[in-house]
Amino acid sequence: MSSEATPEQSRYDRAPRGRAPTDQSIGESVGQSLEAVFNSLPPTAQRWLHIFRVDPGARQAPPSPVRWVIALIVANVGSLISDAILVAMGKWIFPSTQNFPHFQFSDYAKLTIVGVTIACIAWPVVTWISSQPRWLFLRLAVLVTLVLWLPDLWILHQGESIRGVGVLMLMHLAIAFITYPALVHLASVGSSGRRSVLAPGDE
Numbered sequence: 001m002s003s004e005a006t007p008e009q010s011r012y013d014r015a016p017r018g019r020a021p022t023d024q025s026i027g028e029s030v031g032q033s034l035e036a037v038f039n040s041l042p043p044t045a046q047r048w049l050h051i052f053r054v055d056p057g058a059r060q061a062p063p064s065p066v067r068w069v070i071a072l073i074v075a076n077v078g079s080l081i082s083d084a085i086l087v088a089m090g091k092w093i094f095p096s097t098q099n100f101p102h103f104q105f106s107d108y109a110k111l112t113i114v115g116v117t118i119a120c121i122a123w124p125v126v127t128w129i130s131s132q133p134r135w136l137f138l139r140l141a142v143l144v145t146l147v148l149w150l151p152d153l154w155i156l157h158q159g160e161s162i163r164g165v166g167v168l169m170l171m172h173l174a175i176a177f178i179t180y181p182a183l184v185h186l187a188s189v190g191s192s193g194r195r196s197v198l199a200p201g202d203e
C-alpha cells in the first residue's frame with residue numbers, strides 16, 4: 001500500500017487541530033459563501049472594501065466556540081461591574097444624580113447585556129470577512145461607541161442632567177474598553193491555528 005498522502009489527507013493534515021470536523025465544515029461553508037459574495041461585487045466596491053481590510057479570501061481562523069463563550073461571559077460580567085462602579089461613583093461625586101432614572105440597574109443592565117452580546121457575535125463575523133480582523137474590529141468599536149453616544153446627547157437635549165449623561169457616556173466608553181480586549185485576547189483569531197484555506201497552486 002502506498003504511503004503517499006492524498007490531496008484529501010493533506011488538506012485534513014493542515015486543518016486546525018482541536019476543532020471538531022463539524023465546526024470546521026460550518027466555518028468553511030460560511031467563509032466560502034462570503035468569499036463568493038465578495039467576488040461578485042463590482043471592482044470599485046471591492047477596492048473600497050480592501051481599504052477597510054475586508055477580504056474574505058484572506059480571512060483568519062475564527063475563535064473556538066469555548067474561547068468565544070468565555071470571552072462573552074467575561075465581557076458581560078466585566079461590563080456590568082464597570083457600569084455599577086461608575087454609577088456608584090457618579091452618585092457619590094454628583095449627589096444630584098441620586099434619582100437619575102438611567103442609573104437604575106434594571107435600566108442599564110439589559111442594554112449592556114444586549115450591546116455586549118451583539119459585539120461578541122460580530123467578532124467571529126469580522127474574522128470571516130477580514131484579513132486583519134483586530135484592525136477592523138477596533139475601528140468598528142470606536143464607531144459604535146460614537147453612535148451610542150448619540151442617544152445620550154439626545155436625552156441631554158431633552159433636559160436630562162448633564163452630570164448623569166456624562167456618566168452614561170463614560171459607561172459606554174468603559175464597556176468598549178472591556179469588550180474589545182476580552183474578545184481579541186480571550187477569543188483570539190488563530191487560537192486553534194489558521195483556517196485551512198488553500199490558495200491556488202498550494203496543493
